Amino acid sequence: MQRRCLLAAALIASAGLAAAQAPLRVIAHDSFELPAPLLAQFEREAGVKLQLIKGGDAGEVLNRLILTRAKPIADVAFGIDNALLPRAEQAGVFDAYDGPAAKRPAAAPLGAGVVPVDLGYVALNVDKAWFAGKGLALPASLDDLAKPAYKNLLVVQHPGTSSPGQAFLQATIAGLGEAQAFEWWAKMRANGVKVAKGWSEAYYTDFTRNGGTRPIVVSYASSPAAEVFFSKTPLTESPTANLFLRGSVYRQVEGVALVKGGNPALRQAAGQFIEFLRSAPVQQALQTSMWMYPAEPGTPRAELLRRHAAEPARFDNPPTEPAGDTLRAWQDRWVRTVLR
Amino acid sequence: MRFALSALPLGFLLLFAAAPVARLLAEGWGTAEPGFWGLWADAYLRGRVLWSLAQAGLSAALCVLLGLPLAWVFARFEFAGRALALRALMLPFVVPTLVAAMGVLALFGPRGVLGIDGSDTPWLLVYGNVFFNLCLVVRAGVDALDQVSASRVAAARTLGATPWRAFWRVEWPAVRPWLASAACLAFLYCLSGFGLALVLGGQRWATAEVEIYTLVAHELALGQAGVLALWMLLLNGAVALAYAAIEQRLAVPARADRLPRRAARGMGERAAVAAALALLGAVAAAPLLAIVWRAAPALADGSAWRVLGEPATQLALGNTLRFTVLALALALPMGVLHAVSAQALRGWGVVWRAAAFLPFVVSPVTVAFGLLLLYPEWTASLPLLVAAYALIAYPFIAKALAAALDAVPPHLAQAAATLGASPWRVFWRVTLPQVWPALRRGTAFAAATMLGEFAVSLFLSRPEWLTLTTLIHQRLGRPGESNLQAALVLAGLLMALALLVFVLIEGRARPRPDPADHARTA
Numbered sequence: 001m002q003r004r005c006l007l008a009a010a011l012i013a014s015a016g017l018a019a020a021q022a023p024l025r026v027i028a029h030d031s032f033e034l035p036a037p038l039l040a041q042f043e044r045e046a047g048v049k050l051q052l053i054k055g056g057d058a059g060e061v062l063n064r065l066i067l068t069r070a071k072p073i074a075d076v077a078f079g080i081d082n083a084l085l086p087r088a089e090q091a092g093v094f095d096a097y098d099g100p101a102a103k104r105p106a107a108a109p110l111g112a113g114v115v116p117v118d119l120g121y122v123a124l125n126v127d128k129a130w131f132a133g134k135g136l137a138l139p140a141s142l143d144d145l146a147k148p149a150y151k152n153l154l155v156v157q158h159p160g161t162s163s164p165g166q167a168f169l170q171a172t173i174a175g176l177g178e179a180q181a182f183e184w185w186a187k188m189r190a191n192g193v194k195v196a197k198g199w200s201e202a203y204y205t206d207f208t209r210n211g212g213t214r215p216i217v218v219s220y221a222s223s224p225a226a227e228v229f230f231s232k233t234p235l236t237e238s239p240t241a242n243l244f245l246r247g248s249v250y251r252q253v254e255g256v257a258l259v260k261g262g263n264p265a266l267r268q269a270a271g272q273f274i275e276f277l278r279s280a281p282v283q284q285a286l287q288t289s290m291w292m293y294p295a296e297p298g299t300p301r302a303e304l305l306r307r308h309a310a311e312p313a314r315f316d317n318p319p320t321e322p323a324g325d326t327l328r329a330w331q332d333r334w335v336r337t338v339l340r
Numbered sequence: 341m342r343f344a345l346s347a348l349p350l351g352f353l354l355l356f357a358a359a360p361v362a363r364l365l366a367e368g369w370g371t372a373e374p375g376f377w378g379l380w381a382d383a384y385l386r387g388r389v390l391w392s393l394a395q396a397g398l399s400a401a402l403c404v405l406l407g408l409p410l411a412w413v414f415a416r417f418e419f420a421g422r423a424l425a426l427r428a429l430m431l432p433f434v435v436p437t438l439v440a441a442m443g444v445l446a447l448f449g450p451r452g453v454l455g456i457d458g459s460d461t462p463w464l465l466v467y468g469n470v471f472f473n474l475c476l477v478v479r480a481g482v483d484a485l486d487q488v489s490a491s492r493v494a495a496a497r498t499l500g501a502t503p504w505r506a507f508w509r510v511e512w513p514a515v516r517p518w519l520a521s522a523a524c525l526a527f528l529y530c531l532s533g534f535g536l537a538l539v540l541g542g543q544r545w546a547t548a549e550v551e552i553y554t555l556v557a558h559e560l561a562l563g564q565a566g567v568l569a570l571w572m573l574l575l576n577g578a579v580a581l582a583y584a585a586i587e588q589r590l591a592v593p594a595r596a597d598r599l600p601r602r603a604a605r606g607m608g609e610r611a612a613v614a615a616a617l618a619l620l621g622a623v624a625a626a627p628l629l630a631i632v633w634r635a636a637p638a639l640a641d642g643s644a645w646r647v648l649g650e651p652a653t654q655l656a657l658g659n660t661l662r663f664t665v666l667a668l669a670l671a672l673p674m675g676v677l678h679a680v681s682a683q684a685l686r687g688w689g690v691v692w693r694a695a696a697f698l699p700f701v702v703s704p705v706t707v708a709f710g711l712l713l714l715y716p717e718w719t720a721s722l723p724l725l726v727a728a729y730a731l732i733a734y735p736f737i738a739k740a741l742a743a744a745l746d747a748v749p750p751h752l753a754q755a756a757a758t759l760g761a762s763p764w765r766v767f768w769r770v771t772l773p774q775v776w777p778a779l780r781r782g783t784a785f786a787a788a789t790m791l792g793e794f795a796v797s798l799f800l801s802r803p804e805w806l807t808l809t810t811l812i813h814q815r816l817g818r819p820g821e822s823n824l825q826a827a828l829v830l831a832g833l834l835m836a837l838a839l840l841v842f843v844l845i846e847g848r849a850r851p852r853p854d855p856a857d858h859a860r861t862a
Contacts, residue, residue: 025720030817052803053720056557063560064712067367071716161558194460197542200816204824205449205459213457223819230820232643240819291818339544 175247360710411481436792740782
């Protein structure tokens with residue numbers, strides 16, 4: 001009996017403790033990854049427990065935040081990028097953050113109150129061995145890709161279901177102009193462009209590097225470096241390479257923000273987490289854990305990225321982020337042009 | 341009392357299946373662009389629904405067409421490896437959808453072993469569906485053919501009927517209702533399936549369930565998604581109701597004069613057995629072997645063992661087992677109560693039986709987002725995760741037990757009651773031992789399915805709750821050869837685990853199934 005009482009007391013005490021120390025809830029996309037010791041160090045220094053919620057891809061994360069606006073499921077959100085930010089702002093799901101990290105310049109800007117953490121580029125990747133084996137020159141422009149020599153070589157993702165797909169569509173529109181871009185897509189349809197549902201499908205079932213039939217795939221500028229890192233045998237050279245063509249490179253800037261309506265008692269800790277993401281160790285580590293480029297200016301590039309995945313000199317983003325209606329219209333037009 | 345029995349499972353279903361769906365529908369209601377009837381005017385959405393129905397119908401028909409001759413061979417002939425083949429037949433069903441889809445892609449994908457690229461054709465999904473559901477028809481067919489009266493077949497033959505005529509006039513009428521029930525179930529699984537359709541349907545052949553996922557998760561078009569979800573709910577519900585009605589009428593006691601199985605004689609019969617085994621291999625075994633084949637290089641060079649030793653794999657393995665056990669602990673009592681109360685509720689029994697399918701019928705995406713809206717403070721909490729898992733296990737248990745209870749002769753329980761046993765005691769001492777094998781089988785199916793559960797873990801996940809399926813998903817989300825290899829090895833591990841769980845819970849195969857333990861469990 002006495003033992004049972006003790007147990008109950010211990011349970012109540014621990015429950016009380018847990019209530020006093022609510023964890024800092026961080027929602028992030030599935031690709032969020034940082035070394036565990038770094039996260040543990042943050043917990044120690046901030047004196048708060050982290051509760052990481054992985055909420056699907058970035059678009060799904062934002063949708064969850066919008067759906068649960070009335071009773072937010074997180075205090076901080078990581079991974080909202082420049083393409084999604086207009087929707088987030090329209091829905092009013094974030095509170096502006098104005099700590100030191102927000103005031104420091106970043107390698108690329110993001111909306112007010114949302115702190116840029118890293119950036120990446122959606123770009124074309126090619127299978128080097130395939131092109132060498134066929135003795136075919138790499139295309140020098142998107143127009144080349146629409147020529148008969150490059151028939152059935154490209155796989156892209158559906159912009160409606162995949163963020164790289166959406167980014168690539170925007171790059172073609174920004175790079176070629178809306179009218180020409182859709183003309184190009186129509187030509188590509190005739191030239192056998194393949195549409196995959198998402199990145200994994202395109203990369204792992206359609207890309208020749210993994211046994212598919214398409215030697216050109218829409219992926220990320222950092223993918224060739226990741227190929228070296230995740231190779232089964234040590235490599236000196238990546239089996240894939242970037243193909244930076246006009247109208248095929250889109251710059252993605254990912255940020256971290258305070259969720260409106262988050263736990264007020266944890267506002268300070270939430271700010272600390274934002275600062276933490278812009279700290280030197282995290283900016284260094286994210287390059288080879290999330291395969292993105294650091295947003296903090298002056299951060300040294302990881303060796304792998306420098307050697308196998310240099311940043312592109314130019315990119316094609318629309319001058320201002322297009323509103324949701326515009327995106328929807330582009331997407332519908334794309335579906336009519338390429339699929340239906 | 342009868343209603344009291346159903347109160348708990350009813351509450352569970354309402355809280356974790358019906359309410360989330362209603363909540364999500366309410367969120368999007370009024371903003372619905374097409375409107376309830378407008379769906380049929382929208383060519384695109386109409387196409388999705390019609391394709392969902394068509395692929396389910398086609399798959400179910402193929403299952404019956406292939407399954408009946410297979411069942412006949414298995415029911416009438418004795419041959420080496422027969423019991424093993426019948427057991428292996430259940431493998432596709434216990435293999436997680438993600439793994440199965442990978443296997444099908446390894447065969448007929450762009451880099452398929454066979455060199456036939458079936459992607460972007462509707463056949464990939466139909467093949468996957470048949471791979472998954474063929475076992476339902478075969479098991480039901482074998483058990484039904486076992487019920488055919490030997491004396492009636494003998495009489496027909498004595499009166500000069502050819503074997504074909506004897507089959508057509510005597511065996512077929514006896515088997516028909518069983519096949520109807522199995523076909524109904526296969527149709528329901530194909531119609532409501534999500535994982536397989538997501539991976540195999542591709543862009544062009546996505547089903548309505550996949551469209552709901554896209555609309556909710558990516559486009560936040562809740563109105564449209566709601567209208568579509570509601571229609572699918574109605575269609576699925578109608579099928580489930582039809583199934584429950586057929587199922588309830590099937591309550592026949594076991595026959596005493598079964599046709600004995602005999603060795604295949606002559607060229608024709610031997611060829612039939614060989615053809616049946618070959619067909620089984622091509623449909624049910626090939627995708628599984630393809631996964632093993634593709635993972636083989638990693639097994640050979642030793643890197644597979646490294647993957648298995650990684651902390652992430654250990655964590656995922658531990659979580660997968662933990663969630664399965666926890667969810668079973670919740671789903672078992674609920675499922676048992678559901679089945680028992682379905683038995684007790686005479687008139688409303690059919691509806692209540694069909695309600696056991698509710699977790700299948702509602703789209704997992706709708707449930708996940710509904711749960712998020714309904715219980716935001718419970719997001720990423722263990723109880724909610726376990727409840728969502730238990731929801732998947734629920735129908736297997738409830739259905740297996742309900743079917744078994746039908747076959748229990750009522751006089752035993754009545755005798756026990758007359759002798760003064762309390763209802764609880766009657767259940768515990770008389771009914772339960774008789775339905776025990778069916779309960780075990782249902783539990784085995786539930787556990788194996790939860791191991792490979794994909795949809796829920798995709799939606800309600802925290803990193804420390806990594807499961808094997810989410811780990812596979814993650815590995816496939818990053819470039820690099822070792823990631824692909826790791827995914828294949830993990831898929832193999834999941835397959836082995838599902839099989840192990842199945843053997844552990846269901847036990848060794850009996851040469852002849854108990855009358856109460858027929859294939860209606862699947």
